[in-house]
Amino acid sequence: xxxxxxxxxxxxxxxxxxxxxxxxxxxxxxxxxxxxxxxxxxxxxxxxxxxxxxxxxxxxxxxxxxxxxxxxxxxxxxxxxxxxxxxxxxxxxxxxxxxxxxxxxxxxxxxxxxxxxxxxxxxxxxxxxxxxxxxxxxxxxxxxxxxxxxxxxxxxxxxxxxxxxxxxxxxxxxxxxxxxxxxxxxxxxxxxxxxxxxxxxxxxxxxxxxxxxxxxxxxxxxxxxxxxxxxxxxxxxxxxxxxxxxxxxxxxxxxxxxxxxxxxxxxxxxxxxxxxxxxxxxxxxxxxxxxxxxxxxxxxxxxxxxxxxxxxxxxxxxxxxxxxxxxxxxxxxxxxxxxxxxxxxxxxxxxxxxxxxxxxxxxxxxxxxxxxxxxxxxxxxxxxxxxxxxxxxxxxxxxxxxxxxxxxxxxxxxxxxxxxxxxxxxxxxxxxxxxxxxxxxxxxxxxxxxxxxxxxxxxxxxxxxxxxxxxxxxxxxxxxxxxxxxxxxxxxxxxxxxxxxxxxxxxxxxxxxxxxxxxxxxxxxxxxxxxxxxxxxxxxxxxxxxxxxxxxxxxxxxxxxxxxxxxxxxxxxxxxxxxxxxxxxxxxxxxxxxxxxxxxxxxxxxxxxxxxxxxxxxxxxxxxxxxxxxxxxxxxxxxxxxxx
Amino acid sequence: xxxxxxxxxxxxxxxxxxxxxxxxxxxxxxxxxxxxxxxxxxxxxxxxxxxxxxxxxxxxxxxxxxxxxxxxxxxxxxxxxxxxxxxxxxxxxxxxxxxxxxxxxxxxxxxxxxxxxxxxxxxxxxxxxxxxxxxxxxxxxxxxxxxxxxxxxxxxxxxxxxxxxxxxxxxxxxxxxxxxxxxxxxxxxxxxxxxxxxxxxxxxxxxxxxxxxxxxxxxxxxxxxxxxxxxxxxxxxxxxxxxxxxxxxxxxxxxxxxxxxxx
Ligand SMILES: Cc1cc2nc3c(=O)[nH]c(=O)nc-3n(C[C@H](O)[C@H](O)[C@H](O)COP(=O)(O)OP(=O)(O)OC[C@H]3O[C@@H](n4cnc5c(N)ncnc54)[C@H](O)[C@@H]3O)c2cc1C
Ligand code: SF4
Ligand code: FES
Numbered sequence: 084x085x086x087x088x089x090x091x092x093x094x095x096x097x098x099x100x101x102x103x104x105x106x107x108x109x110x111x112x113x114x115x116x117x118x119x120x121x122x123x124x125x126x127x128x129x130x131x132x133x134x135x136x137x138x139x140x141x142x143x144x145x146x147x148x149x150x151x152x153x154x155x156x157x158x159x160x161x162x163x164x165x166x167x168x169x170x171x172x173x174x175x176x177x178x179x180x181x182x183x184x185x186x187x188x189x190x191x192x193x194x195x196x197x198x199x200x201x202x203x204x205x206x207x208x209x210x211x212x213x214x215x216x217x218x219x220x221x222x223x224x225x226x227x228x229x230x231x232x233x234x235x236x237x238x239x240x241x242x243x244x245x246x247x248x249x250x251x252x253x254x255x256x257x258x259x260x261x262x263x264x265x266x267x268x269x270x271x272x273x274x275x276x277x278x279x280x281x282x283x284x285x286x287x288x289x290x291x292x293x294x295x296x297x298x299x300x301x302x303x304x305x306x307x308x309x310x311x312x313x314x315x316x317x318x319x320x321x322x323x324x325x326x327x328x329x330x331x332x333x334x335x336x337x338x339x340x341x342x343x344x345x346x347x348x349x350x351x352x353x354x355x356x357x358x359x360x361x362x363x364x365x366x367x368x369x370x371x372x373x374x375x376x377x378x379x380x381x382x383x384x385x386x387x388x389x390x391x392x393x394x395x396x397x398x399x400x401x402x403x404x405x406x407x408x409x410x411x412x413x414x415x416x417x418x419x420x421x422x423x424x425x426x427x428x429x430x431x432x433x434x435x436x437x438x439x440x441x442x443x444x445x446x447x448x449x450x451x452x453x454x455x456x457x458x459x460x461x462x463x464x465x466x467x468x469x470x471x472x473x474x475x476x477x478x479x480x481x482x483x484x485x486x487x488x489x490x491x492x493x494x495x496x497x498x499x500x501x502x503x504x505x506x507x508x509x510x511x512x513x514x515x516x517x518x519x520x521x522x523x524x525x526x527x528x529x530x531x532x533x534x535x536x537x538x539x540x541x542x543x544x545x546x547x548x549x550x551x552x553x554x555x556x557x558x559x560x561x562x563x564x565x566x567x568x569x570x571x572x573x574x575x576x577x578x579x580x581x582x583x584x585x586x587x588x589x590x591x592x593x594x595x596x597x598x599x600x601x602x603x604x605x606x607x608x609x610x611x612x613x614x615x616x617x618x619x620x621x622x623x624x625x626x627x628x629x630x631x632x633x634x635x636x637x638x639x640x641x642x643x644x645x646x647x648x649x650x651x652x653x654x655x656x657x658x659x660x661x662x663x664x665x666x667x668x669x670x671x672x673x674x675x676x677x678x679x680x681x682x683x684x685x686x687x688x689x690x691x692x693x694x695x696x697x698x699x700x701x702x703x704x705x706x707x708x709x710x711x712x713x714x715x716x717x718x719x720x721x722x723x724x725x726x727x
Numbered sequence: 728x729x730x731x732x733x734x735x736x737x738x739x740x741x742x743x744x745x746x747x748x749x750x751x752x753x754x755x756x757x758x759x760x761x762x763x764x765x766x767x768x769x770x771x772x773x774x775x776x777x778x779x780x781x782x783x784x785x786x787x788x789x790x791x792x793x794x795x796x797x798x799x800x801x802x803x804x805x806x807x808x809x810x811x812x813x814x815x816x817x818x819x820x821x822x823x824x825x826x827x828x829x830x831x832x833x834x835x836x837x838x839x840x841x842x843x844x845x846x847x848x849x850x851x852x853x854x855x856x857x858x859x860x861x862x863x864x865x866x867x868x869x870x871x872x873x874x875x876x877x878x879x880x881x882x883x884x885x886x887x888x889x890x891x892x893x894x895x896x897x898x899x900x901x902x903x904x905x906x907x908x909x910x911x912x913x914x915x916x917x918x919x920x921x922x923x924x925x926x927x928x929x930x931x932x933x934x935x936x937x938x939x940x941x942x943x944x945x946x947x948x949x950x951x952x953x954x955x956x957x958x959x960x961x962x963x964x965x966x967x968x969x970x971x972x973x974x975x976x977x978x979x980x981x982x983x984x985x986x987x988x989x990x
Contacts, residue, residue: 149787149797149848149849152853153795153797153893157794158794210872211875212862212869212870214922216916217872218882219882221878223882255860255861258853261857270853322795357762359760359762361764473813473819474817476819587777590774631780633777633781638744639843642782
């Protein structure tokens with residue numbers, strides 16, 4: 084099976100405009116004859132639902148939370164990129180495109196990334212029109228800040244709560260369409276399978292999380308916007324409920340899963356304190372605009388700090404190593420995330436980490452507070468400092484933050500073409516749950532951009548082309564595929580509910596997380612990955628024998644929900660390891676110890692690995708099959724990434 | 728799996744579903760570390776219940792960092808617990824002392840029926856937003872973002888109102904179960920911004936009408952909502968909303984109920 088990414092021909096800057104012209108349109112009067120299912124109400128899903136309903140399609144929208152407003156996008160902190168060049172500091176669509184391709188370590192498609200940069204400017208306009216209260220300067224113009232991997236200020240923000248404000252904007256647009264009757268909203272409803280008829284996606288199977296009822300929904304197309312799978316590591320900055328189930332079940336129905344091993348480990352998170360920890364909290368990358376990252380120069384000083392014999396403030400200037408500023412003078416503290424994370428890990432590996440565990444470095448604001456005053460620092464980062472204080476009981480205005488890398492984002496996801504269509508016709512993927520735009524490493528403030536680009540500005544065009552092609556004939560809800568898929572879901576849930584062993588699902592999840600972090604985390608080796616694969620297989624077998632799932636189907640049952648999600652994570656974990664094994668190069672967040680430059684940076688192998696890995700499910704407990712989509716670079720020259 | 732040395736007694740509201748009556752059940756939470764969050768403490772209790780094949784305690788939660796508005800526990804008589812300006816998930820066990828008894832209940836309001844144990848149905852809040860909590864603008868037609876100048880003070884104030892997380896603590900705190908703080912926060916955010924002016928009066932009427940329909944109580948200016956709101960939404964918002972509401976009535980806004988915009 085050959086993978087056609089359907090990237091339009093022609094010059095980069097004209098691809099999207101020409102493509103839009105070439106796409107078929109659905110006649111305005113016919114739009115109301117189409118039903119579109121959208122799973123997910125984060126930035127990608129809510130923006131798509133609102134925009135498609137505005138066009139006239141009948142939308143059914145689903146989320147597992149009690150309100151669409153609580154999708155995980157709400158937690159995004161730092162900001163959203165756009166090539167507005169309001170600061171007149173040399174930004175342009177091409178520069179945002181270039182930074183993103185380079186930041187992704189040349190493992191993303193030129194065509195997709197250029198389109199993303201191109202529509203980024205419309206996103207900001209749209210959000211402001213909705214009433215999103217972005218930060219402003221005194222003259223009333225929009226303010227910007229800088230994020231890692233770029234040397235311009237192109238990040239728009241709303242204090243440390245940008246995701247919240249953007250999502251509430253999309254939620255309000257969605258609400259308007261619910262009010263108008265164009266969107267039917269299903270909250271506390273979890274999608275558990277895709278229904279395909281003759282190889283085309285025609286509906287989904289869901290479980291009502293209040294009553295347990297298993298239902299089917301039919302539509303002309305199914306759009307997944309179900310977020311990322313960082314929780315496969317158990318501990319991550321994602322919300323507790325974030326999961327891979329929708330994408331994974333779609334994968335098992337034929338959709339290819341692309342680049343599963345590309346994981347982003349974010350450098351600035353609050354370190355782990357103990358085994359009780361249920362999640363990790365991000366300290367936004369925006370803090371690196373003013374915070375300086377350091378570790379003690381010597382192991383002796385680090386030891387004293389770990390034993391709390393001295394405080395950070397007592398470490399003299401010449402005993403500190405501002406290692407990012409030292410190693411990367413031109414980008415300094417604002418190097419991309421993968422680079423910053425590996426360097427922090429290196430400090431801890433050398434014994435120079437701080438905090439009681441030694442698994443932390445400092446992010447220090449003393450200089451910024453002196454330069455700008457505490458009030459200015461509070462105005463910029465107040466809510467983040469408060470969050471830090473609530474969790475650690477330490478005051479970051481007085482002492483440096485302790486930070487350490489944590490799993491944050493997954494660049495991999497369902498394979499999609501330029502139209503955001505998976506290889507299963509009628510099944511689309513948007514936002515973090517697809518793989519498309521960030522290559523092997525995502526730049527900060529680009530996920531919000533991508534989610535909203537997909538939902539507001541891409542899918543409304545590309546979906547129309549597909550719908551016009553298949554025509555408005557209603558989907559046959561009585562087709563046996565619906566009942567058959569429903570019965571399979573019921574049987575699967577019953578199998579889970581029958582598990583009455585001796586180990587909790589959370590224990591399995593934590594164990595999986597340990598395996599993934601240890602062998603498929605920041606540094607990966609052939610040997611470690613091979614070992615991990617065996618461990619995960621064993622864990623899966625054990626889960627299906629000894630897990631405990633309490634309660635019944637016909638009620639609110641969080642244990643059942645969690646069990647289904649963890650079962651899927653275990654299977655995904657194995658595929659991630661398989662993918663990491665197959666990619667015998669380092670790139671972005673995928674760091675194979677066997678493949679590094681003399682300075683310890685990721686060493687790509689463009690000759691052999693300039694492709695997207697797209698995996699095909701071949702049946703339970705079968706090895707998946709790898710399909711390669713070659714990446715073609717016509718505009719940028721592949722080079723060793725340098726941030727020095 | 729416990730890592731600390733605090734031992735606590737919990738009195739937890741257990742209720743199978745909205746149809747059945749609930750009751751308090753007492754549990755021991757042992758080996759709790761003061762670095763745990765309150766929800767992590769409940770995780771420990773739930774793990775031990777699960778091991779005994781007993782049903783774990785249901786509560787809503789997701790982000791666990793104070794932003795999604797899911798968590799909603801009424802702890803020792805306070806929504807989100809005893810500390811000011813934080814959500815339940817941001818509450819840490821260092822706030823409590825060893826040996827303490829902690830009472831945990833769901834939000835109590837007729838408009839928020841219990842779905843199970845400590846989880847309630849807050850969809851009434853969504854319906855109020857659907858009635859008018861938006862600016863009628865379709866995707867695509869927006870002008871350049873910097874064409875609308877908004878003074879920093881105005882933007883900052885609108886932002887303060889926009890930080891409401893829709894948790895419902897204000898309702899839970901209010902003896903009348905009034906939703907005024909929540910509703911007024913959205914009305915204030917949009918009412919302060921130039922983009923929100925065209926629908927300012929129709930919006931307030933539509934949202935207030937829906938609020939009344941959902942069965943929330945009246946505001947008697949007690950201020951319990953403001954005191955318990957994790958995002959420090961102020962009573963000024965309610966004053967603004969009342970103002971807009973009376974202006975809307977006074978001027979008999981022509982299109983009071985026709986605020987939906989074109990399709
Ligand atoms: C702490 C944090 C901070 C971040 N900060 C930034 C930032 O500053 N800038 C930036 O660009 N990016 C940031 N990111 C990344 C960014 O927030 C996410 O990548 C993005 O919001 C994902 O949006 P989404 O719409 O794809 O999915 P989500 O927002 O994750 O939404 C997923 C939706 O799918 C639904 N869903 C999932 N599975 C199912 C199912 N089976 N059935 C029914 N519904 C389902 C959920 O209910 C939810 O509505 C941050 C991420 C984290 C974790
Ligand atoms: S006003 Fe405050 S208490 Fe009420 S819903 Fe909003 S954040 Fe929660
Ligand atoms: S769990 Fe999200 S605010 Fe508490």
